Amino acid sequence: MGGFPILSVMTFLPLAGALLVMLVRAATAGSSRGETSAQARRAVLLAAVIISAATFAASVAAFFAFDRSATGYQLVEQYAWYGPISYKLGVDGLSLSLVMLTTFLTPICLLASWNSIDKRVTEYVIAFLVLETFMIGVFVALDLVLFYIFFEAGLIPMFLIVGIWGGKDRVYAAFKFFLYTLIGSLLMLIAMVYMILAAGSADFEVLEKFAFAPEIQTWLWLAFIASFAVKLPMWPVHTWLPDAHVQAPTAGSVILAGVLLKMGGYGMLRFSLPMFPDASAMFQPFMFALAVIAIVYTSLVAWRQTDMKKLIAYSSVAHMGFVTLGIFAFNDIGIQGAIFQMLSHGLISGALFLIVGVVYDRMHTREIAAYGGLVSRMPIYASFFMLFTMANVGLPGTSGFVGEILTMVGGFQAATWAAAGAALGVIFSAVYMLTLYRRTVFGEITNPQLSDIKDMNLVEWICIAPLAALTILFGIAPNLIFNLTDSSTTRILSLMAGGQ
Template sequence: MAAFPILSMITFLPCIGALIILLTRSVVGEQSRETVRLAALVITLATFILSLWSMSEFDPSATGYQLVENYPWFGQISYKLGVDGMSMLLILLTTFLMPLCVLASWNNIKHRFAEYMIAFLILETLMLGVFCSMDLVLFYIFFEGGLIPMFIIIGIWGGANRLYAAFKFFLYTLLGSLALLAALIYIYVTVGTTDIPTLQQHVFSPEVQTWLWLAFFASFAVKLPMWPVHTWLPDAHVEAPTAGSVILAGVLLKMGGYGMLRFSLPMFPDASQLFQPLVFALSVIAVVYASLVAFRQTDMKKLIAYSSVAHMGLVTLGIFAMNEEGIQGAIFQMFSHGLISGALFLCVGVVYDRMHTREISAYGGLVHRMPIYAAIFMFFTMANVGLPGTSGFIGEIVSMIGGFMANPWAAAGAALGMILSAVYMLTLFRETVFGVIKSEQVQAMKDVSLREAFILLVLALGTLILGVFPSLIFDISETSAVEVLSLMSK
C-alpha cells in the first residue's frame, strides 16, 4: 500500500475523467448526453470506492499523517499528500456527495451538459486536493483553484442573476485569499519551507503570529463564511444550479473550518487565544443574525443559505473553544451539515423542477400531492433544527458543550440561535407542505421519482446512522482533535 499512490489516484481520477469526456465530447445527439452522464457517474463512484479503500488502510488511533506521498517539486516546495482523521472524513464527505450530485443533474441541465460535468469533475479534484495537501503552496493552489469551476458553474448554469452572483462569489473569496498569499510568501522567505507538518512545529513570535493569523483568518472567514463577510453566499446559492448548491454548502464552506483547524490553531496558538473573544462574538452574531434574517426570507433557497451561515457559526464556536469537545463537535457538525444542507437544497430542487419557482408563497398543500416528498422534507427539517436521533443534534450539542466549557455566555447566545432555527424551518415546512393547495400547478405536481427518492433516502440514511452512532465520526476525528490541541501547547 505504501508504494501505491492512493491519494493521488483519489485526487486526480475525477480530473482524468473530465479529460476523457472533453476528448470525446464531439459526439452529438442524445447518445452523447447518455454517455457523458454515465461516465461522470462511474468516475465519481470509482473515486468514492477508492476513498473507502483508503479509509480501510487508515488507522484512526495513530497520530500524525498517514498514506503520505512525497515528491520533490520546486526548491523546498514538494508535491506532498497525506491525511489525518479530520481530512479523511472530509474526503469521504466529498466523494460521497459527488455521485449524488451527478444523479441530481441527470435530467435538469438542458445545455452544455458535457461541459457541466467536466466542471464538476475538475471541482472535485481541486476540493480533494485541499484536504490531501501537506505542503502550503500545494494547498493554496487547490484552495484557490476551486474558485474557477464553481464560478463557471454558477455563471453558465445558474439563474437569472447568475453573472452577478458568480462575480460576487469569485471576488469575495479571491480578495480574502490575497492576504493568505502574502502570508505564504512571508513564511517561505523567513522559515525556508512550506511543509505543513514542519510549519506546525515551528514557533513564530507573538507579534508575527498576530499578523499571520489575521492573514489566514481573512481567507478562511470568507470561505466559511462568517458574519459580516457572508453576503456572497445567499446570492451564490440562489443562482447556482441544485447540484452546485449541494457542493457549495456540503464541501466548499468546510474548507474555511478545515483551514482554521489545520493552520490557525496549531501554527498560531498565541494569536488564536488573543482573538478568541472576537471569534466568539462573530460566531454568536452569525448564529442569531442569520437565523433572524432567514425567518424573513421568501425564497426557499435563500432561507436555507442563511441557515448554513448560522450553522457555520456553531463550527467556529467549537473550533475556537480550543478544547477536545469543541473541536470534535465542529468536525462532526461540518460532516453532518454537508449531508443535511445538501439534502435540503435537493428538496428545493425537486419542487423547483416542477414549478420553476422558489417562492414560498407559491406552494402550500404539497402533502396532498407529494406525500413521500413531504415525509422526506419533514425528516431533513427536523434534522436541521437538531432533533435528537439525527446527526444535526449531535453536531450542535457537542459544539455547544465545548463552547460552554470555554465561554458560557457565547454558548448561551448560540443556543438562542438554535431555538430560532426551529422557528424559521418549521415555518417553511408549514407554509409549503401543509394547508390548502393554492394553484393548479401544485395540483398537477407528481411525487418524487425513484431517482429523486433514492438520492434523498441515501442522505437520510447517513443522517440517521450518524445520529444514532456518532462514534463512527468521533472515533476517526478524536486523534486529530487531540493532535491540534497538543500542537497549540508546543
C-alpha cells in the first residue's frame, strides 16, 4: 500500500461515519420531537450502509495488498504510545479473514434494519458503526493493551443494541450478556498486566517469543480462557447467549453470532496456543471434554426449543464446540478446520437469524407452532431456508460441511473419542434443523394469519442472497479461504513447537 495506513483507515472509518450520521440526521430531521420521520430514517440508514460498505471496500484493498505466501504480520503500523505500550496494528491470514467477515456482515445488518427499526434510528446506527470499529480493532491490534481496549469496548454498543432495541426482556438479557463477558475479561486483564511486566513489552511479537515458565503458563492460560470461553461461548458458561439472541433485534443477533462469538476462537489461536503452549497441551483433554459436551448437550437442548431464535442460538453453541475441537487438536487440519468453521458459521448462522427475522417482521412471533405451510405462500423464502438448513446440518457442497469434517478429522488424529463424540452432534443437528424446517415450511396452513403472508421483498433478497452465494462458493472451493489462512496456521504450530 506504499505506506498508506490502510488498517487505521479501515478501523476508524465507521467511527468517523458515526459522526457523519449525526450530521445527516440533523440536516434531514423533521420538525416533530421524539419521532424520526420516514425521510430522516431512510437517510440515516442509507448513510450508515454507505459507510459500512466503504469499510468493506477498505478491507478488500487490504486483502489485495496482503501477501498470502508470506508468514508473520503484514501491513503493520506502529507508533510509540506510553512506555511498553504502543499503537500497533497488523494482520495475518487469520485476522484478515475475520476482518473481512466483519466488514461484510455489518452493511447487511444495517440494511436488514431498513424496515424493522423505526425508533431512535440515529442512535441505533451510531451504536452499530461504533461496534464495527471495535470489532475490527480486536482483529488488527498487535498490542496487548490496545487489544484489551477494543475487546472490552465492544461490550458497550452491543449492550445498548440489545437493551434498547431488543424484546420485552431486553434489559435482563443485556445485563446478563454484559456481566458474563466482563467478569471473565477481568481475569484476563490481570494476566495481561503480569505479562507486560514480565516481558517488558505489550507487543504481540515479543510476547509470542517470550518463554513463560510452565507453572506461570498454567495461571495465565486459565485467566485468558476464562474470557474466551464466555465469548465463544463454551459449556457451561453459555447460558447468556440464548437470552441475548432471543431479545436482540435481528441485526443484533446476526452480528453477535457472526462476529462477536468468533473473538473467543480468535483469542485461543492468538494467545492460548502460541503464548502458553505447555499449558495448552496440559489442558487439551479438558478442552476436548468441554467441546464434546457442548456439541452433544446443546444439540439436544436445541431439539426441544419452541422459539426459532433460541433453537438457532443453541445450535451456535454446538457449532462453536467444533471450533474448540479443531483448535486443540494441535494439527494443521484441525486448526484450518476451526478457522474455516468460524467463517462458515458466521455466514450460515447470520443467514438463519435473517431468515427468522423475515417472518418475525410479518407475524411478530418466533414460536414454531405459529407457522406451517409457508412453502405455499413464500416459495423463495422456503428455498433460501432450505439451503441454510442443509448448510447448518453440514451437507456436502456447502461451507458447513468443510468446517465440520476438517475439525473432526483433526480431532480424530488427536483423540478418537473426542471426534466420535462430536460426530453425534452432526446427527443431532440434522434432527433439530430438519424438524424446524418441516414444522415451519411444510404441512397445511393452520394459522389464518398466514393466508396472505408475502414472500421476501427486495431488501431481504439483497441481504440474504450474498450469504447464500458465499455459503455455496466456499463449500465448493474452500481453498479460497485455506490459501489465506495456511501461513497463519503454520506459524501458530511453529510457535507452539518453539520455532520462530
